[in-house]
Amino acid sequence: MSRTGELVQWNNKGGYGFVRDGTGNDFYVHISKLAEGEPRPKPGDQLRFDIATGRNGRPAAINIVVTAVAPVPERSMRDVRRLSDGVPRYQIGLRTTAATMLTLLILLAIATDRAPLWLGTIYTLMGLASALLYRFDKLYALNDRWRVSEANLHVVDFCFGIIGGLIAQEIYRHKTVKPRFVAVTWALALIHVLGLAMLALGWVSIALP
Structure with missing residues (x-):
C-alpha cells in the first residue's frame, strides 16, 4: 500500500534524504528509487511511495512519485x-x-x-x-x-x-x-x-x- 509524506531532508549532491509520512515516521529516500521521469525532489515536496527493506535492513522508500512541489519562497x-x-x-x-x-x-x-x-x-x-x-x-x-x-x-x-x-x-x-x-x-x-x-x-x- 502506497504512503504519502513530505521530504524533510535532502542532500542534493549525494541524491538521498528522508521522507516523513503522516504518522511521523521517516524513511530513507535515494534518487535511484524515483519513478521514471520524476524530477529531482527538494525539501518540502510531497511524495507518494512504497515501502521496502533497505540495504541496512531498515524500511526505505521506493517507487517514489512527486505529487506536489514545494512553493519557491519569494526572494527580496x-x-x-x-x-x-x-x-x-x-x-x-x-x-x-x-x-x-x-x-x-x-x-x-x-x-x-x-x-x-x-x-x-x-x-x-x-x-x-x-x-x-x-x-x-x-x-x-x-x-x-x-x-x-x-x-x-x-x-x-x-x-x-x-x-x-x-x-x-x-x-x-x-x-x-x-x-x-x-x-x-x-x-x-x-x-x-x-x-x-x-x-x-x-x-x-x-x-x-
Whole structure:
C-alpha cells in the first residue's frame, strides 16, 4: 500500500534524504528509487511511495512519485548580500566615485552660474527613476520574472539618470558583470562627465533666465 509524506531532508549532491509520512515516521529516500521521469525532489515536496527493506535492513522508500512541489519562497533585496562572483571590489567602487564626480560637477556648474538650477533637478529626478528601474530589474531577476530591457536602462541613464544608475548598480550589485552592458554604462558616464566638466569650466554654457 502506497504512503504519502513530505521530504524533510535532502542532500542534493549525494541524491538521498528522508521522507516523513503522516504518522511521523521517516524513511530513507535515494534518487535511484524515483519513478521514471520524476524530477529531482527538494525539501518540502510531497511524495507518494512504497515501502521496502533497505540495504541496512531498515524500511526505505521506493517507487517514489512527486505529487506536489514545494512553493519557491519569494526572494527580496535582502538576499543580495555579497558581490557577484568574479567582480573585483575596485570595479564596484569606481561607480560610487564616478557618481560623486558627476554630482560635484553639477553643483560646481550651478554654484558658478554656468548652469541653471533646473539641470540639477532633472539629474535628481531622472537619477531616482533610473535607480528604481535597476531595483525592479534586480527583483525580477531574483524571482525569474519579466525583466526591464537593457536598452531601457541605458536610455534612462543617458537621459540624465546616470548618477542614479551608477549608484544602483553598486547598491544592488546588478549589471556589473556583462562586458557589453558595463562598457555602454561607462561610455554614458564619460559623456556626462565631459559635458558637465565643460559647463563647470565655462567652455560651454546654458542660457540662464
